[in-house]
Amino acid sequence: MKKLLGLFGVFMLPLCLNAQQNRGLTDAKKKDLFTHHPQNWHMLSFEKDSVYGIGANKAYTEILKGKTGKKVIVAVIDAGVDIDHEDLKSIIWTNKKEIPGNGIDDDHNGYIDDIHGWNFLGSADGKTNIEFSTSEDDREYVRLSKLYEHTDTATLKAADKKYFNLVKRKSALAQSQRSLAGVQNLAVKIDSIDRYFKKTFPNKVVTIQTLYDTKPEFEKDKELILMFELLKMRAQASKYSADLPVNVLYKIAPFMVNSAEANLQSQFVSSSKDGRAVVMAGLKPAQNWGNNQLSFKNSDHGTHVAGAIAAVRGNGIGMDGIADNVEIMPIRVVVPQGDEYDEDVAKAIRYAVDNGATVINMSFGKRISPKKQLVDDAIKYAEKKDVLIVRGAGNFTEDTDQYVFYPSQFYANGKKASNVITVGAISPFGEIMGFSNYGKKSVDLFAPGFDVYSTGIGNTYSGMHGTSMASPVVCGVATLLRSYYPQLSAAEVKNILMQTVTIVPEEWQGKQKLQNISVSGGIVNAYQALKLAAQQSQSSK
Template identity: 25%
Template sequence: MLFSSFHGALPLVLTVTALGTTAISANPIRPTLYPVLPWEDVPIHTRGELIVRFADHVDIHDLAAFHASMETRGRLLSEALNMQRVAFDPDIDIERVAERLMASPLVEYAEPNWVGHALHVPNDPMYIETGKWNDTFVAEAFHLFPIDTERGWDSATGEGVVIAHIDTGLDFDHPELVGQLWVNEDEIPDNGQDDDGNGERDDVHGMDYVGNNKGKMIEILFPWLYDTKDGNPDVHEAGNDGWGVPDPSIGNGTDDNLDGYADIAVSHGTMTAGITFAVMDDALGMPGVAPNAKIMVLRAINPEGLALFADVIASIDYATDNGADVINLSLGWPVEGRSLRESCERAYANGVVIVAASGNAASGGVSGGVAYPAAWPTTLAVGAGTTSFTRAEYSDFGPGLDVIAPGGEVVLDSGVFKEILWSTWVASMADENDGIAEMGTPGWAGGAGTSFASPVVAGLAALFLEQHPGVAPDVVYNSIRQSAIDVGPNGWDEETGYGMANARRLLGQTQGRVAGFISPDDQKMPPGQTYISNVVIVNDDDVAHTVDFEINVYDNNHNLVGGISPIDTGTVSIDAGEVLRGAFPHPTQFGMQRGVYFISIELFENAQPIDYDDFALNFTNLQ
């Protein structure tokens, strides 16, 4: 079977998985899956509040006079940008006030404090039954394999890189994350003081800019009454940050914003963090993409999954001023805001790489366009891809898209999951009320969304920065784009950008040669059915090559499985820079034993081996 007959996009399939080496501890696995839904059609903003950037010449005396004359209150948002949150009468027409302020010589611009969304929304619990992927699920980190992370770890693991994780906070006590936290060495814990003079108190591991905001609509619309901050972005039941028990970070068991779900985003930050940072080689759970990077934790999304421009701006400002190398933003808005854009521009100008989710609004294949801030040129926009190297059905696409990465797959019309991405998780009060686990209990859960694809690429950026410390963000962006596997029409396209991000190519392990990649299509394999594996061959040399390929099946001891190996062979001619793609059917055998098998691609040139790649397939339903 020659590759020349397989040019074009790979086939979309129903169910997939990857290497089955992940162990699960006695901690409970949450039997809950997270479908992706588009945000509301009409964006909302806070009431009686504006984000105002004052002119550079405006000093503290000018600001005092401004607030006195306008009968307003201001809170510093970004000292570097001379930006404040300004509170007016809550019944005032805030957009009209913004237009009037724009005429003042004191004001550079003024705009509403828009409300954004974490880019996934939970569904009802579903219990686990091993080996069935289209209705119940196996906890496996399949997302690590289409991007070839294992081969990338031969070169880098993120050592020495700090990633600012702007999300719902995370569970500091989760065994996969407890040792991964960034530490502000100049801050003394829990003394109520700003020891390092950075403007924040007790910020040992980051900041919580949501504080006591539980996600009620009145708290969103009138944040001045509720919105506060503290130095503890841990998702926890009880602490010393002054909000009582339970702490708002763990939720309150109530559907506060009346969207049909209670505490839907409590574990969002813990899940997205696990994708990037989970510990490697601890015989527990699954490894993160950059398991030796450190997490600067910045809580900017409330338990109901809503985020304010102001809290995200404050988080980006903190990350920029306190040594973050990378920022991950698994959140987005359908509206552009100048204040958030300038915050990203400042971070970018200071050498910070910004990775952001493209959005989940592509219902029916019609995209609302890439969400903000992902759409801006200062950020790297990441859409969700599948293990068939296609765009996930829900993933936003358009002119601003850079790359795709595994994010799980959902059929939006039916809510059926095709692919589930598993990660770390923590139980909310709503989970306790539903009998799943006591609040604060760590575990693992599955989900889908561009929220999950973004931290995959943030992890790849950390691997690259370990190899190339101090390079400009554009170097990182262009390297990730250029090393992606082109999975759509030749070159950039609006559905998959530059293609599927790839660790092995990013870290230079295929430079100057031809490389092969193989990924799984479906793990539910009753006897007598046909299994399909997806193969990509890439020529990263500057001259053409002719190579032979061989696809084999090995058992767990790396012995060829008799009677069906090699599955397929062929010869391909591949031009410099060309990418060839193919789908190869393999009939399963009635006599095969249950267990783990490895399907591999081996490349040869002039009868000499030049590359090898494989994935594990767990046959659990053969007999």
């Protein structure tokens, strides 16, 4: 009977929430919330504060008061973390089996002096650390272009051809190559116009006025006509005198070609560089790579994520994280510019699992994953070890049911990992943020992802936007469940979060309804999730 009552409560939760939300927000109020909202709005609740936060403050007051949770290790796989930040330093994970600075792998986990985590983007001696990278799209385009340099790509196998075409569509480098071809074609058209004028007016200085007065005889060549009109527009825009020779307009052609060539060359050189070559140099087979340096001048992103999850609560400093009784394990695989490497992501997940993390946050991603199987195997490993992974859905305003954002919760065989939660971003008034990815099958739920206030490097604090911020909000709630109800498995935590989302009435939303663009159709709700976890805990006794 208790189980039946529990299930009845689950089914009634959306109805209860809608009953509490007995009023919508006016357009004026929505607009105002973008600039005037509580600093900690993501912690608040709609029924009390009129913002679509997660109800964490209410949960602490009404459900968690007087209770003590179990310590949870949360791995933040990101761009590094300021481990000396005033609001984080006391909760940074410490590997107690390792002796600091002795140059020995004391705990035999394959990593020397990993006192507080690991940096997979650095050389073993610590002298070189990757702080800039390029997009995976461009890296793959360079690799495949070299691979197929002497191959007619029309003869490739269907799967290989499809992948190469995908890479070409995504790669900015490939787009620059197409742009160069386009510019070169325009230069040819300008040359054709020049030859036309010389032929038509052999003994005359052709002026800009001649350009205005001449009706060309190549009307069937649409590109040539277009170039002819563009030259006129350039003359007018530059306010050139009509008496000037027309060839002053031709100078744009070599300028455009030279600029496009220089841009392409610069992109090609940067995309061809393998920053990991130094990191991987001299490694023996199966040997791990990296070093223990975790704090960098560009670690703002990871520091912000860590604070949102677990900045020390109630210390009167800065802000409060969502979860208490947490240790943050920083693992560095990301740089602010450029994409992460699949090998590093796979290693980072395994490192987190092997060193005690039961929740992992991954606020990063990309649209090409050449070594997806490595990452899939690592996610399966975490799934087997009952470790929950929370990840941002991405900021490309794309439907990820159609355009995959990696690392994906879907394995190559189409099966969905039971331990991965994918998070989109919403505004204070409960609508999807314009940048957020979405997907009826691929985005599980939404969370605050606008001006989320958290920690920054050097004891600073600021608000940030993105699904990168929405992910740690959900991660913080998941950590609360794992802390106060440790008997729950990763899959059970995910199910509770999915079942207890806040449902925003469709008529209160814009064109994109959360119900139509995510699996759960709603926003993570810490209060309701903890409430259901408590009910399930009682019914299982």
